[in-house]
Amino acid sequence: MVRVTAFTVRVPATSANLGPGFDALGLALSLYDEVTARVTAEPTTVRVTGEGAGDLAKDEEHLVIKAMRETFAEIGEQPAGIELTCVNAIPQARGLGSSSAAIVAGVTLANALSGGKLSQEDELRIAGRLEGHPDNVAPCLLGGFTIAWTSHDGARAVSTEVHPAVQPALFVPANRGLTKEARAALPASVPHADASFNAGRSALLVYALTKDPSLLFEATEDRLHQDYRAPGMPESAALVKKLRGRKIAAVISGAGPTVLALSGIPADFAGESGWVCHTLAPESAGARVRPGNISSTLGHAE
Ligand code: HSE
Numbered sequence: 001m002v003r004v005t006a007f008t009v010r011v012p013a014t015s016a017n018l019g020p021g022f023d024a025l026g027l028a029l030s031l032y033d034e035v036t037a038r039v040t041a042e043p044t045t046v047r048v049t050g051e052g053a054g055d056l057a058k059d060e061e062h063l064v065i066k067a068m069r070e071t072f073a074e075i076g077e078q079p080a081g082i083e084l085t086c087v088n089a090i091p092q093a094r095g096l097g098s099s100s101a102a103i104v105a106g107v108t109l110a111n112a113l114s115g116g117k118l119s120q121e122d123e124l125r126i127a128g129r130l131e132g133h134p135d136n137v138a139p140c141l142l143g144g145f146t147i148a149w150t151s152h153d154g155a156r157a158v159s160t161e162v163h164p165a166v167q168p169a170l171f172v173p174a175n176r177g178l179t180k181e182a183r184a185a186l187p188a189s190v191p192h193a194d195a196s197f198n199a200g201r202s203a204l205l206v207y208a209l210t211k212d213p214s215l216l217f218e219a220t221e222d223r224l225h226q227d228y229r230a231p232g233m234p235e236s237a238a239l240v241k242k243l244r245g246r247k248i249a250a251v252i253s254g255a256g257p258t259v260l261a262l263s264g265i266p267a268d269f270a271g272e273s274g275w276v277c278h279t280l281a282p283e284s285a286g287a288r289v290r291p292g293n294i295s296s297t298l299g300h301a302e
Contacts, residue, residue, distance in 0.1 A: 004291045006038035007112040011105045012143070012283040013090040014097035015168070015260045016135035018209075019220030019251040020201035026139035026146045027209075028283040029168055031096070034087045035064055035105040036292075039079035039113055050088040051098070063099060067106025071126055075114045093176035095254035100136035103127050104287050108141070112289045121156070128155020136254065143286030145209050162282045165213040167264035171239060171275040173257050177232070182255035185229045194223035209262075216249035216263050226252050233257040235274065243269065 013031040017023070033051075044065055046058040056062060060069070064084055072078045086105075090098045107127045111118045118126075120141065127137035134148035138157035148157035201221050208215035229252065230237035236257040243250035243261055253260040259275075270277050 003113075003115060005113070006036060007109050007289055007291055008034060008036040009105050009108050009112075009287055009289045010034050011101040011108075011140055011287045012097075013280075014100060014136045014139040014254075015095070015170075015258075016097065016133075016139075016254040017222075017225065017251065018205060018260070018262070019222045019226075019249075020198040020205060020224070021135070021147075022198070022222070022224045023133045023135050024148055025202065025205065026097075026135040026148065027162070027168065028139040028143045028146075028286055029096075029170075030281040030283050031089055031278065032283075033090050033098075033101050033105065035102075035109065036085045037064070037068065037109040037113065038083040040081040040083050042081045042083075044081045044084070046084045046086070048086045048088060050086075051090060052086075052088050052092045055092065056086075063102040064106040064109070067103045067127070067130055068110040070130060071107045071110035071118070071123075072114065074122075074126060075110070075117050077114060079113070091172050091258070093178065094172050095177060095179075095252065095256045095258045096170070096172070097136035097140055097254065099179075100127070100131050100140045103130045104137055104140040108287050108289050112291075124157060125154035139286065141287050143284045144282065147206065159286070160210055161284055162209045163211060163213050166209055166216075166262055166282060168280045168282060169261045169265045170253065170278045170280065171236075171259040171261075171269075171272060172278065173235060173275055175235075175257060177255060177257040179255040182229050182232060185232055186225060187228060190224060198222060198224045213263060217244070217247055220249045220251050220262065222251065229256060239272070239275070 012028040016026045018025045092098045128134040134155035138146040138148035142159040144159040146159045205219040208219035249262040
């Protein structure tokens with residue numbers, strides 16, 4: 001049997017935390033990067049168009065390649081070189097899971113190129129280890145609304161579909177945010193009352209997102225991370241406050257600085273100055289791998 005030497009994967013943007021579900025809850029969104037990888041006997045090359053073009057590494061340091069190398073190592077094979085083509089639509093460093101999308105793309109492409117030796121559980125475990133927390137890689141890989149956790153074996157997750165009335169809208173600012181800095185802004189411990197507050201809200205959020213979106217406003221309240229991070233993203237914190245003042249279920253997306261509204265936005269917010277507004281749909285399928293090149297961008301299919 002001849003093994004396919006090129007695969008393309010479409011990976012969705014993701015929003016993590018969703019308010020109270022810090023490091024646990026995540027949602028896949030209808031905004032995608034498409035990545036093609038081909039194994040070659042030549043040194044690795046990387047071509048990026050769209051988001052991140054000009055900024056991202058063009059060699060073995062590119063995050064998709066690093067994730068591919070790690071996955072090939074786990075499988076026990078390693079190609080000489082990889083020809084990588086990325087067509088990116090997910091804004092980088094905005095709290096929309098661009099690094100998780102790169103990691104999931106790398107893990108799934110390496111697995112496909114190796115003949116599919118790993119299960120999806122294995123793919124999630126590797127991706128979670130590379131990202132450090134599972135709440136973006138889980139919805140990116142599985143799609144839908146995910147509840148993720150880290151067991152002694154690594155990242156695990158369950159995925160479910162959201163209620164059709166859930167309408168995600170993003171407000172993406174021009175400025176970038178670094179997850180590392182946002183995590184450094186968090187205290188080492190929190191009051192028990194705040195932990196208990198978030199436990200209840202997270203549980204309610206699962207119900208609100210899947211069964212009763214009328215509860216989304218209360219279900220997206222948080223005391224564990226957003227206030228601590230607000231000084232590092234004052235415009236985002238102010239927009240969340242303004243939207244919530246109108247009873248809209250708005251939160252910081254992941255580590256920010258993008259703002260996510262889960263229950264749609266009134267027309268007067270769509271042109272909010274300083275933000276690019278995207279009205280999206282939840283993505284139910286997650287990462288989708290297919291054989292061959294990106295035909296639309298390279299002009300031919302393999
Ligand atoms: N749960 C993570 C955080 C998501 O808020 O730091 C960002 O990657």
